[in-house]
Amino acid sequence: MSPTRRSVLKGIASAAALAATGSPEAFAGPLPKKTSPSDAVGLLYDATRCIGCQACVVKCKEANGMPPDTGTPRGAMYDAPDDLNSKTKNIIKLYKGEDGRTSFMKAQCMHCVDPACASVCMISALYKGPRGIVAYDPGKCVGCRYCQTACPFNVPKYEWNTAFPKIVKCEMCRHLVEKGGIPACAAACPREAVIFGGLETLRADAKGRLAGEPKRYFPKVYGETDGGGTQVLYLSAAGIPFEKLGLPDLGNESGPALSENLSHAVYQGFIAPIALYAVLGFAVYRSWRSQGLGKGGEE
Amino acid sequence: MSHKHEAAAVGGPILTRTFIACLAVFALSIAVLAWRFVVGLGPTTGMNDGYPWGIWIAFDVVTGTALACGGFSVAILCYAFNEGKYHPLIRPAVLTSALGYSLAGASVIVDLGRYWNVWKIPLIWNWNRNSVLLEVAVCIMTYVVVLWIELSPAFVEVWEKQEKYPLLCRAARRVHGWLNRYLVAILALGILLPTMHQSSLGSLMLVMTSKLHKLWHTPLLPFLFLATAVLMGYAAVIFESALADEVFDRPRETKILASMSSVMVGVLFVFLGARVIDLALRGRLGLVARLDFYSGMFLLEMALFLAAAILLLSRKRRDNPGVELISAILMMLGGSLYRFDTFLVGFLPGPGWSYFPTIPEMTVTIGFVAFEVLAYLFIVKTFPILHTGVPSHALGMAAAKPSD
Numbered sequence: 001m002s003p004t005r006r007s008v009l010k011g012i013a014s015a016a017a018l019a020a021t022g023s024p025e026a027f028a029g030p031l032p033k034k035t036s037p038s039d040a041v042g043l044l045y046d047a048t049r050c051i052g053c054q055a056c057v058v059k060c061k062e063a064n065g066m067p068p069d070t071g072t073p074r075g076a077m078y079d080a081p082d083d084l085n086s087k088t089k090n091i092i093k094l095y096k097g098e099d100g101r102t103s104f105m106k107a108q109c110m111h112c113v114d115p116a117c118a119s120v121c122m123i124s125a126l127y128k129g130p131r132g133i134v135a136y137d138p139g140k141c142v143g144c145r146y147c148q149t150a151c152p153f154n155v156p157k158y159e160w161n162t163a164f165p166k167i168v169k170c171e172m173c174r175h176l177v178e179k180g181g182i183p184a185c186a187a188a189c190p191r192e193a194v195i196f197g198g199l200e201t202l203r204a205d206a207k208g209r210l211a212g213e214p215k216r217y218f219p220k221v222y223g224e225t226d227g228g229g230t231q232v233l234y235l236s237a238a239g240i241p242f243e244k245l246g247l248p249d250l251g252n253e254s255g256p257a258l259s260e261n262l263s264h265a266v267y268q269g270f271i272a273p274i275a276l277y278a279v280l281g282f283a284v285y286r287s288w289r290s291q292g293l294g295k296g297g298e299e
Numbered sequence: 300m301s302h303k304h305e306a307a308a309v310g311g312p313i314l315t316r317t318f319i320a321c322l323a324v325f326a327l328s329i330a331v332l333a334w335r336f337v338v339g340l341g342p343t344t345g346m347n348d349g350y351p352w353g354i355w356i357a358f359d360v361v362t363g364t365a366l367a368c369g370g371f372s373v374a375i376l377c378y379a380f381n382e383g384k385y386h387p388l389i390r391p392a393v394l395t396s397a398l399g400y401s402l403a404g405a406s407v408i409v410d411l412g413r414y415w416n417v418w419k420i421p422l423i424w425n426w427n428r429n430s431v432l433l434e435v436a437v438c439i440m441t442y443v444v445v446l447w448i449e450l451s452p453a454f455v456e457v458w459e460k461q462e463k464y465p466l467l468c469r470a471a472r473r474v475h476g477w478l479n480r481y482l483v484a485i486l487a488l489g490i491l492l493p494t495m496h497q498s499s500l501g502s503l504m505l506v507m508t509s510k511l512h513k514l515w516h517t518p519l520l521p522f523l524f525l526a527t528a529v530l531m532g533y534a535a536v537i538f539e540s541a542l543a544d545e546v547f548d549r550p551r552e553t554k555i556l557a558s559m560s561s562v563m564v565g566v567l568f569v570f571l572g573a574r575v576i577d578l579a580l581r582g583r584l585g586l587v588a589r590l591d592f593y594s595g596m597f598l599l600e601m602a603l604f605l606a607a608a609i610l611l612l613s614r615k616r617r618d619n620p621g622v623e624l625i626s627a628i629l630m631m632l633g634g635s636l637y638r639f640d641t642f643l644v645g646f647l648p649g650p651g652w653s654y655f656p657t658i659p660e661m662t663v664t665i666g667f668v669a670f671e672v673l674a675y676l677f678i679v680k681t682f683p684i685l686h687t688g689v690p691s692h693a694l695g696m697a698a699a700k701p702s703d
Contacts, residue, residue: 120431120432122420122430122433140416141412143412144410145352160348161341248509248649250508251508263431273495276491284486
């Protein structure tokens, strides 16, 4: 009995050692940190310029063939979604602080540099497509909704009220961008509160605005490094931190950086599972023999 | 057939009251499922865009497969550590595993929004090798097949004696021959695959660095899930064995189970230690001291495991079948709570979102468990699964108490 216990504990200890070395600190980088392609595109939303006219919400629906969302308000007279949902890929929300200060906030897919949704998707129905746009292919989607649980921004939405649902999320109007166009939200904005462009250009633009009018802005470009970086960048008004606008504090690491490094460390080249299988095969064979099994019709 | 432990069909009538009750509950769940496939998940379940995973994942799959890890846990002891004395426990454990995993697979299909695309998952050229869920899915699909092959000697032993059906008889004999030659490879796979996917079930939550409560998010997730799978597997074997002995009026297997319990004490303390040391090293023990809802859930998990460990610490208590059963139940509850907390309670999608399973949703889960019970009853009565503790043991002899 005691050899059993000892050997079980030994096995557990080595498994623990394996898991323990999988701490994010120990895995600073068998995998290089993900970057977006050099021709990556993005959006820059400047909350201080937004007047909340919702033109972008209307034009987004038009460009993407989305139905109106009349479920919420009384009388169902308005297309008035209350959040991103399966009929709404882009929305303007309002933040009102205790001091009475207000700010508008545009929400849509952040097009992460290292997107969790694409990392977790079993057969890449969500994927990092051309120009870094995070795209969706319903032909591959099984509807497991792991993308929804994994997304730190709660962006992918699901068509809950149909027998044949799809995942719905902003794809940066890739059908327009492919033909040299620009996303509908950026095209519709009368104040250039949201602009479309090359990612590097937008980053420089955002930093330039911060440097030019430091009193106007909260001193940070959200999305430059947050959660491993996003291709949608945000500027907020002075005194209104991004968390108030619903953008979480994610640190500089993406979620996939931890999970992928850990699983690649364990499953590198599939060597560990094959080695374990060989050891188990030998052990089972040995006990099979010594316990007199596999003979005389016995199991 | 010289082996000490013989397995035999329990026999008796199939259509008992329990069986019919389970059948009725299962039929009800099928009706609910028909509705789910017509109207979608929204009207039938409590799931929403904040909580896209409900009890069909958190309970049926994440908790259910761990409770179905008996086949895995006993196989480790019996084959990997060459402890032949556990052999009588193998078949019943593998049967509950096969049923539990098959129904977890069914739950996944029911939960998938676009289930008609499922056939694309095994196609290797489609694989996203970064996806933990892909590994879990492929592993579990394979393991379901492995489990039924592991169990198949019990079926062929019966079928090869069916002289009335020469075709079935001959096929069964041929399969039995293959099994005697190749079952070793399958048995090893039956240990490897759960090691992989049970730890990966924990890895599923690694990516949620900002959405999983800090008491549960740790790089140790894969290890903690593997440990709870082993613990819950052992506990389920004890629980199921006690139940079978009670229902079918059989002698208790206390002696074998007691020595298994001593191994579990070690695993329990390793789990408890890893959990506390991990939180301490990463400066998160303060979250426990907060004494809010989440620390309460955490403390409850720890208390359940600790109580089980303390109960099993002394040799005398281990040999007491009552104590053993109580500690097994504590472990099943502790492990289930740990997994449930990691997937639902500690999952924080942000303000404004809430989830509670609907009655139809719970009906499906209960219906699947009912199916498991009726399938178990049918199989142990028809096929040689449970071992006969004493050679001359006859069913219905209530006084038969000595363990082999």
